[in-house]
Amino acid sequence: MLNSVCPILPSRDFDATSAFYDLLSFREVARFDAEGYLILVRDNVEIHFFNHPQHDSEASEHGAFVRVEDAMDLSESFGPLNLRTEGIPRFAKAENKPWGVCELEIVDPDGNLLRMGHIVDEE
Template sequence: MIIRWIERDWFACRQHRIAARKGKRMLKSICPIFPSRDFDTTAGFYENLGFQEVSRYEAEGYLILVRAAVEVHFFRCPGHNPASSDHGAFVRVDDATALSKRFEPKNLPGMGIPRFEKAEDKPWGICELAIIDPDGNLLRMGHIMEA
């Protein structure tokens, strides 16, 4: 079952790249929209991971952070409870292990909220790491392992 999913996923990604080269790409990207209790805290946390703040709309309660081609959006939610957060996104990366090694010196905790879980090979064929931000939002980052 897992192998079939990976094969389908790889095929879909390959088909998407082919369509993009032919100028047939209609969908460009997806950006998660996470809750944030405090934009300054959120921006500081993600800036430590290499993201840059590109837009902040105080009146509308909206924040946008970017690292390379990855955009993460946030809406102001002062009453959000990080311990019960169910918000998350998966980010495909070229090498989760190398990225994990870059995040290790940031000295993020290994337990609690926020936290960083080092990259490891998962039984479903993905090498992935996990970052939980101060609001309990989950970012998994990974790549498909070679067979």
């Protein structure tokens, strides 16, 4: 039986990664500098990072989709953070997409894409 999945994403700098995700209310639960591994958690979501100092954030193709209870509420909670809306890192507010999902977008300092959303009820 499958229970969950944790994306493993590149990080050029664990301190910068941890600080960025702290803004999003993720907390650092484990760091293994010698092994090059970092684990961040918020609620029931874990995001793992591997150390990759040469990673090119502009060319990143890494990402994950995180199912959330209410993407609009989450998006509004990120509003006061004044995150950029262009470049890297960036934030795009939640909106209903043609594929039936209300989702927001976060791109972290390493260019990793996180889409966070919920299925829109069709009534």
